[in-house]
Each structure stands twice: as structure tokens, then as C-alpha cells.
Amino acid sequence: MSSDRDHSATPDALRPETLAVHPPRVEVTGSVPLGVPLHQGHVFAFESADALAESMHSGDSFLYSRMGNPTVRTLEDAVARLEGAAGAISSASGMGAINTVLLGLLSGGGHVIAQRCLYGGTYAMLTDLADRWGVEVTHVSGTDPEEVAAALRPTTRLLYLETIANPTTRVSDIPALAAVARAAGVPVAVDNTFASPLLCRPLSLGADLSLHSATKYLGGHADVLGGVVAVRDPELLARLRHFSVEMGASTDPFAAWLTLRGMQTLSLRMERHCASAAVLAARLEEHPAVAAVRYPGLAGHPDREIAERLLPDGAGGVVSLDLAGGRDAGRAFVEAVRLASLSVSLGDVKTLVMHPASTSHRQLDATALDAAGIGPGTVRLSVGIEHVEDLWADLDQALGKAAAL
Numbered sequence: 001m002s003s004d005r006d007h008s009a010t011p012d013a014l015r016p017e018t019l020a021v022h023p024p025r026v027e028v029t030g031s032v033p034l035g036v037p038l039h040q041g042h043v044f045a046f047e048s049a050d051a052l053a054e055s056m057h058s059g060d061s062f063l064y065s066r067m068g069n070p071t072v073r074t075l076e077d078a079v080a081r082l083e084g085a086a087g088a089i090s091s092a093s094g095m096g097a098i099n100t101v102l103l104g105l106l107s108g109g110g111h112v113i114a115q116r117c118l119y120g121g122t123y124a125m126l127t128d129l130a131d132r133w134g135v136e137v138t139h140v141s142g143t144d145p146e147e148v149a150a151a152l153r154p155t156t157r158l159l160y161l162e163t164i165a166n167p168t169t170r171v172s173d174i175p176a177l178a179a180v181a182r183a184a185g186v187p188v189a190v191d192n193t194f195a196s197p198l199l200c201r202p203l204s205l206g207a208d209l210s211l212h213s214a215t216k217y218l219g220g221h222a223d224v225l226g227g228v229v230a231v232r233d234p235e236l237l238a239r240l241r242h243f244s245v246e247m248g249a250s251t252d253p254f255a256a257w258l259t260l261r262g263m264q265t266l267s268l269r270m271e272r273h274c275a276s277a278a279v280l281a282a283r284l285e286e287h288p289a290v291a292a293v294r295y296p297g298l299a300g301h302p303d304r305e306i307a308e309r310l311l312p313d314g315a316g317g318v319v320s321l322d323l324a325g326g327r328d329a330g331r332a333f334v335e336a337v338r339l340a341s342l343s344v345s346l347g348d349v350k351t352l353v354m355h356p357a358s359t360s361h362r363q364l365d366a367t368a369l370d371a372a373g374i375g376p377g378t379v380r381l382s383v384g385i386e387h388v389e390d391l392w393a394d395l396d397q398a399l400g401k402a403a404a405l
Contacts, residue, residue, distance in 0.1 A: 200310055
């Protein structure tokens with residue numbers, strides 16, 4: 001139980017130096033704050049030694065923000081409710097959420113089945129676990145259940161997928177693949193960052209864990225760094241929460257507060273992201289400077305049927321395109337945009353462009369890049385919420401400069 005002790009009950013008996021350290025507390029009565037309160041403090045006081053000791057064991061009270069904080073818990077509860085989860089664990093970054101899952105579930109001699117095209121940081125972490133811990137990794141397409149079934153081993157501890165792959169926009173057949181893994185007792189983790197809970201809820205499709213880089217669509221305004229993993233099973237939730245606390249990748253309360261503020265407009269932003277991305281993808285497909293466009297909403301996308309089933313409310317805000325002029329054209333394009341920003345992130349209200357092979361997926365060698373479907377001229381476009389015609393004018397002029405090489 002948090003302390004209600006009034007340390008300023010007798011201010012007349014205290015000296016100024018002490019009063020400065022112990023300001024009076026203002027209790028809210030007769031009303032409820034409309035916004036989420038920011039509990040920035042990292043320590044909480046108790047009335048008795050027994051209460052503090054019990055809190056250390058039970059985890060029911062807030063005592064130290066690495067172990068739990070009211071503002072952070074509000075974020076976790078909000079994401080869990082959106083995802084239909086038993087609960088959620090937030091972290092200081094998207095990689096913090098990814099490592100909560102990978103390090104919390106994998107150990108030496110274990111085996112993980114992972115989608116072939118993954119975020120570069122995830123790929124690098126799996127490679128590091130293989131090199132240092134002897135974790136074996138089998139990469140699969142993410143669309144073929146028989147491929148997953150053939151990859152299963154007695155030592156398999158995890159199936160790891162992305163709802164919409166970064167940056168190729170391949171769409172995983174989560175229900176089909178999860179059914180195979182769960183029948184073998186293997187938990188399924190899905191990085192749902194590109195879709196957000198507004199477009200897809202992996203837990204309802206058979207996954208056990210749904211991960212987000214809260215830095216992206218959940219926050220949405222390029223002003224916060226964070227991650228969160230929603231967990232279906234209460235026992236697995238408790239296990240991973242304990243590991244996360246000990247790992248120490250805790251969420252700063254202010255970051256949690258900013259993420260919660262961003263989430264209030266998530267549905268409006270996702271609607272605009274998807275609508276504009278669909279328009280731009282169709283136009284880019286017809287542009288002579290573009291060799292290929294990959295967007296799940298296009299009729300020619302290889303996973304169009306899966307996208308129609310799993311993403312009925314929109315195919316996301318990320319478009320991947322390959323420029324006809326290869327790496328030089330890609331470089332010229334990302335440097336020629338004026339309204340869009342050259343940035344490594346995504347999911348922002350502003351439109352962002354980047355060259356994956358030299359940035360987010362720099363950890364992959366040429367063979368791995370080719371296997372993931374990332375070419376030398378691949379450009380990732382994260383469509384913001386600006387007016388779509390202004391965006392098209394900017395992209396069109398940049399493509400013209402790229403084509404002039």
C-alpha cells in the first residue's frame with residue numbers, strides 16, 4: 001500500500017530546508033482527471049516495513065518504477081485491451097520488447113523458426129544468439145504451413161513472425177502458421193508494429209504474443225521511444241514480466257504518457273495512413289522510374305489474398321518500391337524528396353523515406369538481403385498524414401531526378 005503519511009503535517013515545526021524537500025500533497029477529490037496522470041517519480045513510500053516487504057514479493061503495489069509504475073501500467077493495460085491480451089509488458093524501446101521475448105524464451109541449444117524477412121535488429125539479435133548461445137534458427141517464408149511443420153524440432157521454442165514484413169510488406173498467414181506451431185506446443189510471437197492493433201490483432205488469430213515498437217504508430221509523432229508486448233496467457237505474462245524487470249529495459253513514465261497521448265488518435269491516423277498509401281502505391285506502380293511496388297493493397301501483391309483476410313480495414317501505411325536505376329537511383333530519390341523526410345523510422349505523422357539495405361537492414365549481407373527480397377534499389381516509404389496530392393507531387397519530382405541519372 002502506498003503511503004498516505006503527510007510529511008508536512010506540522011510545517012511550523014520544520015525548518016525551511018526540510019519544507020523545501022517535503023512539499024504538501026494535493027489530493028484530487030470530487031472530480032477525475034480527464035487526461036492520464038503522469039507519475040514521474042520512481043520510488044513509492046509505505047506505512048510499514050511489512051507492507052514494503054510484502055510488496056517486494058507480491059508485486060501488487062507500486063514501489064520502484066523498474067518494477068511497475070501507474071502511468072506505465074496504464075499504457076500496458078491500454079495495449080492489452082486493444083490486443084485482447086491477458087496483459088502487456090512495456091519496455092524502453094521496440095528492441096527492448098523484442099529482446100524480452102527472444103531472451104525470455106530462448107536458451108542455449110534451443111531452436112527458433114523465424115520469418116525470412118524480418119526487421120534488421122531482430123535478424124541481428126537472432127544471429128547473435130546463434131553465435132553466442134548456440135540457438136539454432138530456421139528461416140521460413142511466413143506463408144506456408146507445411147514449411148513450418150517441416151522445420152519443427154523437439155527443441156523448437158518459438159515461431160517468430162511479422163504481420164507485415166519490414167520492409168518488403170509480405171503478409172504472414174498467422175492463423176495457418178500459428179495452428180501448426182501451437183499444435184506442437186510452440187509459442188507464436190508476431191511483431192505487429194506495421195499493422196497496429198487497429199488493423200490486426202494477432203492474438204485473435206492464434207498467436208501468443210503481439211509485439212510493437214511503440215515508437216512507431218502507437219506514439220505516432222516522432223517524440224517517444226518505447227516498445228510493448230501483449231501476452232495471451234497469464235502464466236507466460238508473469239514469466240516474461242519477471243524477466244523484463246530483471247533485464248531492466250523499463251519504460252520511462254513520460255515516454256508511456258506520450259505514447260498514451262498518441263494512441264488517442266491512432267484510429268484516425270491509421271485510416272489516413274492506409275488511404276494515402278493505397279493511392280500512392282497505385283500511382284507509383286504506373287511510374288516509369290519504378291521497377292516494382294510492393295504494397296498489400298495492390299492486386300498484384302503476392303500475399304493479396306492473405307491481406308484481404310487478415311487486414312480488412314487497411315493494408316498499412318508502408319509502401320516498398322524498387323527503382324529501375326538500382327542503388328544509385330535509390331540514393332538519388334531519398335535525397336531528392338523535399339516534403340518527405342529521409343529518416344530510419346516509420347509510423348510518424350510525417351512521411352519518411354529510407355534505403356533499407358544501407359540503414360535498417362545493414363546487418364544483413366548480400367545473400368541475406370537477397371533472400372529477404374531487399375534489392376539494392378529498394379526504398380521504404382512510410383506514408384504520413386499530409387495531403388496525398390502534396391505527397392505525390394514531392395515523390396513525382398524526386399522520381400524524375402532519380403530517373404535522370
